Amino acid sequence: MHRAVFFDRDDTLIKNIPYLKNEELIEVPPGIREYMSRLKKAGFLLFIVSNQSGVARGLLTPTDVAKVNRILLEKLGRTFFEKIYLSFEGPSQEINWDRKPQPTMLWTAAQEYNLDLKKSFFIGDRLADVLCGRNGGCKTIFIDWGRKDLDAFISRKLATFIAGSLFEAIEMILAPLNR
Numbered sequence: 001m002h003r004a005v006f007f008d009r010d011d012t013l014i015k016n017i018p019y020l021k022n023e024e025l026i027e028v029p030p031g032i033r034e035y036m037s038r039l040k041k042a043g044f045l046l047f048i049v050s051n052q053s054g055v056a057r058g059l060l061t062p063t064d065v066a067k068v069n070r071i072l073l074e075k076l077g078r079t080f081f082e083k084i085y086l087s088f089e090g091p092s093q094e095i096n097w098d099r100k101p102q103p104t105m106l107w108t109a110a111q112e113y114n115l116d117l118k119k120s121f122f123i124g125d126r127l128a129d130v131l132c133g134r135n136g137g138c139k140t141i142f143i144d145w146g147r148k149d150l151d152a153f154i155s156r157k158l159a160t161f162i163a164g165s166l167f168e169a170i171e172m173i174l175a176p177l178n179r
């Protein structure tokens with residue numbers, strides 16, 4: 001079985017621009033490929049797990065999302081990532097089947113790639129990420145951008161680890177004691 005690192009997309013890998021369509025606005029942190037390379041060398045499979053409710057809201061099409069993600073992967077290093085899992089559901093839907101914090105996308109990944117979720121990590125900046133990771137049985141790293149809202153408050157309580165940046169989160173995963 002493989003270990004995985006699941007990344008949230010918006011405000012984790014890239015700055016969140018709500019309902020992002022314009023791929024020219026995508027900016028990844030300089031030097032990020034080096035970190036992805038180190039995770040791969042440590043034996044992790046890498047995934048992106050993203051809620052894109054703009055589709056349910058009619059503000060984005062799946063094609064818009066795919067176009068942005070294609071450019072994103074180019075910038076991050078396409079070969080480092082196995083797959084991007086997306087939920088297009090909106091929060092006001094009566095039942096959410098795959099939208100984070102449901103662990104559905106993690107379960108799908110676990111099945112498709114033979115993952116050991118208990119030895120895997122979820123990195124994200126929202127409570128939905130921390131809960132999704134927890135619900136799937138992963139260790140969770142909350143990227144704390146210093147928000148003062150309830151979402152951030154509960155995330156700090158529930159996450160396995162708290163990091164001040166994406167790179168700090170990745171260093172925590174690479175630290176042998178945390179694995």
Ligand SMILES: [Mg+2]
Nearest residue numbers: 008010011125
């Ligand atoms: Mg986010």
